[in-house]
Amino acid sequence: MPQPSPWFATPADAADRLAAAGYLADPATAITAYLAGALEKPLLVEGPAGVGKTELAKAVARVTGAALVRLQCYEGLDEARALYEWNYKKQLLRIQSAQGTDQSWSETHDDIFTDEFLLTRPLLTAIRREEPTVLLVDEVDKTDVEVEGLLLEVLSDFQVTIPELGTVSAVRRPFVVLTSNATRELSEAVKRRCLYLHLDYPDAEREREIVTSQVPDLDDRIAGQLVATVGRLRELDLKKSPSIAESVDWARTLVALEIGELDEKAVDDTLGVVLKHASDQARAVQELRLRR
Incomplete structure (x- = not known):
């Protein structure tokens, strides 16, 4: 059975340790x-892009001393890039080297399908x-729907089945974070196996x-101006907020530029x-000038 890994002792412990690593987590x-x-x-x-979804996984890895293994999702991602593939060139060399020996094909076959x-x-x-x-x-919503099927065995039982080798089960279950920008609806089968957290842009006080x-060297007054300006930018119909x-x-x-006033x-x-x-x-530029 997988060994339990106590990543955080309590929610308060999670908040404190994440904050120490530079990630200010709200209670949820x-x-x-x-x-x-x-x-x-x-x-x-x-949640929308740029609200700290990926950074949450990185912060958990930092504060717990865990290794971060990242699967960057994209359209066209397949099993060979997500799970495993065989080194066909190396297998071919082994087959060629076995020719002319007393080794049978079944023995050669068993030999090339190993770790x-x-x-x-x-x-x-x-x-x-x-x-x-x-x-x-990361960005699981960018994959094809079929790719979600590859995740189900991992998310359900933390195991992967390799036909030539059998089932590989986790000795220590990883801390799994899936991120989505909500560009498409994920399947209920995937959602059912997960805890769910929605992150949005923080309010002005939180972002400050x-x-x-x-950036501790930032003047408090400039910080207020910056956050207010960013908030106004996010209200606009932009390609990328x-x-x-x-x-x-x-x-x-x-x-760095020693700017003391966020003026026009x-x-x-x-x-x-x-x-x-x-x-x-x-x-x-047009909208900000109109609002001044």
Whole structure:
């Protein structure tokens, strides 16, 4: 049976340790992170891009000393990239070297389907690790629906079946985080196996705490101006709204340039740090000027 891994002692312990690693978790996030470890259930984190979903998994790995194994999802992802594949070139060399010997085909077959020829991908890698592991399945909504079937065996029983080798079960269950930007609805089968957490952009006070914790040299007054401006930008119909990470980058930019006032010129000069589309920048400049 898999050995239980006490990732966090309590929700308060989760909040404190994540905060020490630079991730300010609200009560719902701290409770859900604690439960994911205590109940050994995967955690599905859903919300818009840039709200800290991926960073949560990274923070859990940092504070617990666990290795982070990441499966970056994308359209066209298949079993060979998610689970495992065989090293066909190496197998072919072994077959060729066995020709002209007394070794039978069945013996050669058994020889080439061993760990020596197995190329493990993120899902199988995380299952096989004996050390504490955080498995991040990032942007799962970008995959095809069929790929979710690959996840079900892992999420249900923390095991992977390899026809040539049998079933590989986790010795130590990983802490699993699946992230989704909600670009499509995930199957009920996947959701049923997970705890669920929805993350959204924080309110102004919370974002100010996050920014100042990451950029302690930022003046309090500038921090307030930055957070207010980012909030207004997120109200606009943009191709890509500013993420929390981009708020932090903007704060670091203002400190590096020794900007003491987030006035019109400062915004114009540094807006490319938070908005990465020319059309978004043009719209933002126009709207911000109208509101001044």
